[in-house]
Amino acid sequence: EAGVAQSPRYKIIEKRQSVAFWCNPISGHATLYWYQQILGQGPKLLIQFQNNGVVDDSQLPKDRFSAERLKGVDSTLKIQPAKLEDSAVYLCASSFQGPNGYTFGSGTRLTVV
Amino acid sequence: AQSVTQLGSHVSVSEGALVLLRCNYSSSVPPYLFWYVQYPNQGLQLLLKYTTGATLVKGINGFEAEFKKSETSFHLTKPSAHMSDAAEYFCAVTHGSSNTGKLIFGQGTTLQVKP
Numbered sequence: 001e002a003g004v005a006q007s008p009r010y011k012i013i014e015k016r017q018s019v020a021f022w023c024n025p026i027s028g029h030a031t032l033y034w035y036q037q038i039l040g041q042g043p044k045l046l047i048q049f050q051n052n053g054v055v056d057d058s059q060l061p062k063d064r065f066s067a068e069r070l071k072g073v074d075s076t077l078k079i080q081p082a083k084l085e086d087s088a089v090y091l092c093a094s095s096f097q098g099p100n101g102y103t104f105g106s107g108t109r110l111t112v113v
Numbered sequence: 114a115q116s117v118t119q120l121g122s123h124v125s126v127s128e129g130a131l132v133l134l135r136c137n138y139s140s141s142v143p144p145y146l147f148w149y150v151q152y153p154n155q156g157l158q159l160l161l162k163y164t165t166g167a168t169l170v171k172g173i174n175g176f177e178a179e180f181k182k183s184e185t186s187f188h189l190t191k192p193s194a195h196m197s198d199a200a201e202y203f204c205a206v207t208h209g210s211s212n213t214g215k216l217i218f219g220q221g222t223t224l225q226v227k228p
Contacts, residue, residue: 004156031214042117042203042218043157056215091156098214099145099164099207104156 002026004105006092012111018080021108025073025094029101031055032069034077035091037107043091049075082112115140115206119219127227132176132191134222136204139185146187147205147216148178157203163187174198199226 005024013019025032030051035043046065048056051072060067064083069075079086089107120135138144145164149157161172168180178189187204201223205216 033214033216035216040220042205042220043216044218045215048215093157095214099147099162099216102147102159102214102216104149104158106154106156109154 004092004094004103006090006105006108008108009106010109010111012113013082015084015112016081018078019082019110020076020078021090021092021110023075023077023092023105025075025092026101026103029094029096029103030072031095031097032075033093033095034067034075035093037089037091039088046077046090079110082110084112086110087112115144115208115217117204117206117217117219119202119204119222121222122220123223123225125225125227126194128196129193132189132194132198132224134189134202134204134224136178136187136189136219137185138187138204138206140206140208142208145207146178146180147207148172148176148187148189149203149205151201151203151221153200160189160202194224194226196226196228199224 032049034046037043046060047067049069052069067077089109091107092105095102116139118137147162148160161170163170163180171177176191204219
C-alpha cells in the first residue's frame, strides 16, 4: 500500500512570498488532515477534510492560510503572504475513518527568511 | 477539552537500560491514546495505540504502554534500549467516541541513547 505522498520535501522562501504544499492521501481514505509542527513542539491540527468538505479549520489562520481538497482526493495548503513564524514542518495525514488507519506523510519543511 | 502532557523534554539512557517516557492526558470522554516516533527529517510513525479492551498495549520495536485510567497516564516503556531508539517521541490523544480523528499531541520527548 502506498503511503501518504507530500511535495515538496523542503522549501525556502522570503517573508511575504506565497507557497503551496501538495498532499496525496492513501487511496480510499476519506479523511485528510494538515498539521503544523513548529520546531520543538508537537504537531497542531490546521484543517481536517472529510471527503471534500471541511470538518475542522478552527486553528487555521484564515487571513493567510487556505486549503482545498478538490474531488475528495488530493489536497493543497497555501500560505500567502508567509511570515517568519510560519517556518515549520507541514504534515499531511489521512485516515479511513476517524482515528482508524491514521497515516502520516513525511512532511514539507518550510523555512521563511 | 483534551490535552496531553509529556513529562521531560529530554530523556537520556544507556544502551540496554530501561526506557520510560511519561505521558499524562486530560479528557472528559473515553480517550484513544497513541505513541508516535519521529526520526530526523521524517514523518510520524505509529508505535502503538490504545482504543478499548486490554490496557497493556504492545507495539513495534519492543515498546509497550499501559493505559491507567485512575492515573490518567499512558507511559511508554521498553525493557532494553537500543541505539536505534534515539528519536523524538510524541504522545497523542483523540476523542474515543467520535469519528473526527483530530489528534492532540504532547510537546514531545527526545530520547538519547548512550553507548
